[in-house]
Amino acid sequence: MNIGKTLFAQVMEFVPWKTFGRIIERHQGDAGVRTLGCADVFRVLAFAQLTWRESLRDIEACLAANQTKLFHMGIKAVPARSTLADALTQRDWRIYHALAQRLIARARALYAQEPSDLGLDATVYALDSTTIDLCLSLFDWAPFRSTKAAIKLHTLLDLRGAIPAFIHISDGKLHDVNVLDVLPVEAGAFYVMDRGYVDFARLYALHQAGAFFITRAKKGMDARRVYSAATDRSTGVICDQSIRFNGFYASRDYPEHLRRIRFKDPESGRTLIFLTNNTSLPALTIAALYKSRWQVELFFKWIKQHLRIKRFLGTSENAVKTQIWCAIATYVLIAIIKQELHLDASLYTCLQILSVSVFEKTQLSCALQPDRTQPELVSIANQLNLFEI
Template identity: 65%
Template sequence: MGIRGRVSRSTLADANENRDWRIYADFAQSLIHTARQLYQNDDFGIDLQQTVYALDSTTVDLCLSVFPWAKFRKTKSAVKLHTLLDLRGNIPTFIHISDGKLHDVNVLDEIIPEPGSFYVMDRGYLDFARLYLLDQCGAFFVTRAKSNLGFRRLYSRPVDKSSGLQCDQTIVLITPKSAKEYPAHLRRIKFFDSENNKVLVFLTNDFTLPALTIAQLYRSRWQVELFFKWIKQHLRIKSFFGTSENAVKTQIWIAISVYVLVAIIKKKLKLEASLYTILQILSVSIFEKTPFLQMVTNRDVVVSQYNQTNQLKLFD
């Protein structure tokens, strides 16, 4: 690639400052499209044909004096990474990068609902007007109820309390504002989480799935937390080469591209190794001429004598 020496930090900083972050965002979306096709039939632990998304955000703290454009509080700056994760393959399908002040619930306005799909989210996204819009678009949601929810029970279904379920109810909202924003029926499920010794109350607009499956869907939301933890630990999105908004967004989109690209490699090469192991091998062998499959599996790879060139191919 023409690199004859060490690349300085300032060179990377200048590159991230000057190149439009949308280039990397578009590239990431292309990779995401490829990855979703590869993982579309994967099992994610729940017997469900529909697409299931987990929606959440993570905050990356920044120094106020260095990143004044992202002011969050009096003494610090921050950016938020809002992510919609497809649980089949844990592929991020929607990413919105904002300053730390943007409330999570506002991101629902940016998402185009897919009819028939499930959106799993925590209480930070509990806004009945926005949830009703999801319902009217034919999508399903699973979220947590707040303790002060005003409702009237219309019907109760029998539950197996040995499974942790405590109730499965059809309800209507009775607080004037909430009832106006969400005039339809809701399903309220109370579940005791024995692992954490905690009672959880779920709200959903799905009335067909077993109540225990709804509880399992909410538990699967943890995958988006693991995604955030993974990219923070193994990719560079806690410290940045540049200080402008463009530089920060560029670095985050590059990190997302790397994550998705590793997921594509894992699937296409049918590798058993974890994403982290594959990433580690790539990081120390990216310029090696040894075929990557051979490095990962210790298998010899036959290369056609008619397909040998001086430059290694990055893509097919």
């Protein structure tokens, strides 16, 4: 790369601008726009994510302090706060959703060859949601409770590379299980979820689509044992059974046999009951797959700490979704850079380095791969010892 470019400009080179341009044309995003088009909005919001700007005033002040470098960053001029606020309200958030999906597809292809901890060839997804609290008087379009608003990020995380394969943004009232109705199903893949997603009609739809699910049983589940497989209780597997539901509605919604595994966690001492439609994997592998679901919780914690998605630059639904999708696109973009440049540094380290050096003109691979070699101390033979008698 040309080391005369700023780090921010080099990062933006990984964005598929031709594809992004076609997306903008498809949605007519720049129709009637005189200043700050859709591409410029993404650059500004990506800059805000990388440098941890949390308000319109922060963005304007930071860009104004570096006006001589903006042209080389792809930003034509310092956007006024009112101009950026209007753009967040008027530019269709679906444009940035489509860009994020394009980057996600590219990132998943790069991380597809990453080795799995469990040695499975199939794709393993973890499904869960996280809630972002909002002020009800400002965000009245996202009702949650009587006194506050909220939005939910329903996320399907590909455990190879921690790349979100699917994200659905809803208001806080939408129950998690409803996301199964819009979830893209991949035949042969594993979907790991907690018991909040237990709905036997929807789980049976996953089964019929050729996918595997792993979840936990709710208390009071009415089912009878059909067959028991031999188990070694010293491993923590208490029983491995094939079951059938007794209740009218449950047996109607899931008319086939289901596998039930009772497992005692040796670390916590808790007894967990897993339900799955996979009958070939060992019971310990099923338990390990459910344990890997914790990675989606770590993903939520990470993005809330390191992405600007808890304080929003606008109050409209379009502004909030635009900011979230630009944040996700930025996260995936750094993941792509890390993989394509074969960097050993973590995503956290890459973001921390970029947050203080986006205006630096150095090679991106060198900047994101800090030199950890210690300078060798040269011993001078004739150096006098002050404490020598």
